Amino acid sequence: MDRDSEMATILITGNTELFTQEACRALAEENKIILAGTAKFSGKHKNIHYYRTLPVEEKFAHLFEVFTFDAVWYVTGYADGGEGSFGEAQQLEQTLAECRRSRVGKLIVLSTVNSQNYLDTYGRMGELLKREYPSSGTFSAAKTEELCQYFQDKTEMCVVTLWLPYVADRVNDKNFLGGVFRNIYEKDKVIFPYHREDRVDFLAMQDLTELLIQITEETEDSSGSYYATSGYRYQYSDLEEMLRLVSPDVQVMYENYPDMIQWPDYPMELRSKYGFVPMENVMENIGSYYRTFINEVVRGRRGAGSRILGAFTEAGKGIFKYIELILVFLIAELIAYYTSDSVYFKFVDVRLLYIVIMGTIYGMRMGIFAALLESAVLVRQYALIGMSGTLLFYNIENWIPFAIYLMAGSITGYIRNKKTDELSFSKQEYALLRDKYIFLNDVYHGAVENKGEYKKQILGFKDSFGKIFDAVQRLDNELPESIFLEGLQVMEDILENHTIAIYSLDDYQRFGRLVVCSSSRLTKLTKSIRLEEYEEMYRQVKGGNVWKNTELIPDMPMYACGVFDGDRIVLLVAIWEASVEQYGMHYMNIFRILCGxxxxxxLRAVEYESLQEERLYYPETNVARPERFRQILGVQEDMQEAGVADYVLVRFPGYDQKEVSELLAGMVRASDTLGMDEAGNIYLLLVQMNKRNFGIVGERLDRKGLQYQLVEKVG
Structure with a gap:
């Protein structure tokens, strides 16, 4: 399929750690990527917007109000052999709900092949009794996919589920292969879940992203679940041998869970539907993957010199202040020693200044340490002049210098710590405000970018005045048959439902003849209905109300509404099926308005036809003149081409219009039409009939002695 020149807007959410920064940048070359998850990414890219939010948070819903997503990729916590994320079901359910609410065209769910690891147990009659899973993880993954299936059945949203094997990326330490490489590097055991002889498969990240883009860009596909495998056949024993080539002393253990997955030899379904061809054989490049992982992830991209300098800098951050404490202490003591006899320094306490400096610069802890050092010096000086410890302790006057030193260190340190805490709090508050500003700024720019599109959506919304005005214009026609076709198309468009049928009722209100219906129901609905079989529905519709099948009675339409001519129902409009979101009062009111x-x-068309009867029909007959008949036939041809109605055209050669009109009196249904062409040939247009069920009508014509021919067109 040819790629659209415009960028697709894609939301990636769920377990976003499966996608590395390099993978996202590769995707962003031709697409606009919105990441919503907990993975951390550094740097900026004009086509990548990162939001630290989960689907269960309110902030996540705002993204659907700002951006118009072409597709949403949800990565389950079970993908790549994972054990699931916290609140997995709630996150997926919220994502599905937002996609449905915002009418996202496609949801791609990245699940795991382990969800297909089960054993079916059948009864004597071949019925499925139960499905056994070897572990709670495989069971939970399968139940997660059942949630997708439920939404897929209840809505018209396209949901594509991919059963992934292990996903290989050279620089991802969060996936299965990255965990194996890290265990090897750290000399830990490598544990595999299955047996040595069981199959193992790796899909390269580049192949996966290419597949996801192909699915996103495909517009003619439908919902489905597919194995996204590499097509190469390897066992865990082969993987163990490959790992021993890169690390001979690796320790490998097997948990020996049963493997009952029906692996396909090749992803043929994806190839035929999306043109997917996996290119890379990961197993052959395990050695290259390991070396890249160690160099890029474990050791980082820095050289040896920069790593040593960085390690020294990190270690020096804590040691430097203690070195400065000792160094400044020695300087202060030297100054005090050489200035002790100076008259100018009698009023200057260098030691107190030292304590104030350390407390002011480094806080309370360093201020107290400085005070303790100077207190030790003071004790030594008291000892040098012959003062004993007992005298020093019991003479309270001797405590004053110690108290001043400790108070100076504590007070200055406390002030320093308080200012530091206030500054730290301000920085945190600033960071929070900055994050909010960035988010709101992105929201604003996204809203500006989508302003034109939103305007189109508002003007084209199903129940907007623009749509209603368009419906009125399309229904403004003098031909009843055209109103049937246009009315059906208008209702399908506005109600977003393709199970609609319109019936014409006979004068006795016993039968409803199918006039037109949605193409999906043409072969399923009978050509007429007996109203006595729909007594409850008919009684409510006859009272001027809209019938709603709240009890979900089988073989009954979900909605029905009458078209009245006075007190008599002339048309019955029915909606046979409705999705869950179409059960509300709002939807029923729109249906009532459209029926009105x-x-x-x-009624306007019928009144016009009665007023123009002499111009449209031959006198004393019900045979339409050529111009009128061709108009009616043209509408029926349009209906047949649209797949909403059938018809059979019968020609009666050599008959007079009065003769045919009298012979067919009582045989022709109200919905059928007699007409004449310019050459004088009489035709009978039988609506909602095909050649397969023409036999009954043919027998009646034979009994009347009429000669007739089945023709495809007039003339």
Missing amino acids: LVQTSF
Whole structure:
């Protein structure tokens, strides 16, 4: 499929750690990537927007209000052999709900092949009794996919589920292969979940992203689940041998869980549907993967000199202040020693100044340490002049210098710590405000970018005045048959439902003849219904109400509404199926309004036809003149081409219009039409009939002695 020139907007959420920064940048070359998760990314890219939020948070819902996503990629916690994320079901359910609410075109769920690791148990009659899973993880992964299946059945959203094997990326330490490489590097045991002889498969990240883009860009596909394998066949024993080549002393253990996965030899379904061809054989490049992982992830990209300097800098951050404490202490003591006899320094306490400096610069702890050092010096000086410890302790006057030193260190240190804490709090508050500003700024720019698109959506929304005005214009027609076709198309468009049928009721209100219906129901609905079989529905519709099948009675439409001519129902509009979101009062009111528009247009067309009867029909007959007949036939041809109606055209050669009109009196249904062409040939247009069920009508014509021919067109 040719790629669109415009960038697709893609939301990646869930376990976003599966995608590395390099993978996202590769995706962003031709797409706009929105990341919503807990993975940390550094740097900026014009086509990558990162939001630290989970689907269960309110901030996540705002993203759907700002951006118009072409597709959403949800990565389950079970992908790549994971054990699931916290609140997995709630996160996926919220993602599905937001996709449905915002009418996202496609949701791609990245799951795991382990969800297919089960054993079916059947009964005597071949019925499925239960499905056994070897572990709680495989069971939980399968239940997560059942949630996707439920939304897929209840909505029209395209949900594509991919059963992934292990995903290989050279610089990802969060995936299965990265964990294996790290264990090897750290001399830990490597544990594999299955047996040595069981199959193992790796899909390269580059192949996976290419597949995801192909699925996103495909517009003619439908929901489904597929194995996204590499097509290469290897066992865990082969992987063990490859790992021993890169690290001969690796210790490998097997948990020996049963492997009942029905692995396909090649992802043929994905190839035929999306043109997916996996290119890289990861197993052949395990050695290259390991070396890249160690150099890029474990050791980092820095050289030996920069790593040593960095290690020295980190270690020096804590030691430097203690070195400065001792060094300044020695300087202060030297100054005090050489200035002790100076008259100018009698009023200057260098030791107190030292304590104030250390407390002011480094806080309370260093201020107290400085005070303790100077207190020790003071004790030594008291000892040198012959003062004993007992005298020093019991003479309270001797405590004053010690108290001043400790108070100076504590007070200055406390002030320093308080200012530091206030500054730290301000920085945190600033960072929080900055994050909020960045988010709001992105929201603003996203809203500006989508302003034009939102305007189109508002003007084209299903129940906007623009849509209603368009419906009125389309229904403004003098031909009842055209109103049937346009009314059906208008309802399908606005109601977003393709199970609609319109019936015409006979004068006795016993039968409803199918006039037109959605193409999906053409072969499923009977050509007529007996109203006595729908007594409850008919009684409510006859009272001027909209029938709603709240009890979900089988073989009954979900909605029905009548089109009245006075007190008599002339048309019955039915919606046979409805999705969960179409059960509300709002939807029923729109249906009532549209039926009212059809009623107004239909009655106007019938009134026009009765007023122009002499111009449209031959006198004393019900045979339409050529111009009128061709108009009616043209509408039926349009209906047949649209797949919403069938018809059979019968020609009666050599008959007079009065003769045919009299012979067919009582045989022709109200929905059928007799007409004449310019050459004088009489035709009978039988609507909602095909050649397979023409036999009954043919027998009636034979009994009347009429000669007739089945033709494809007039003339």
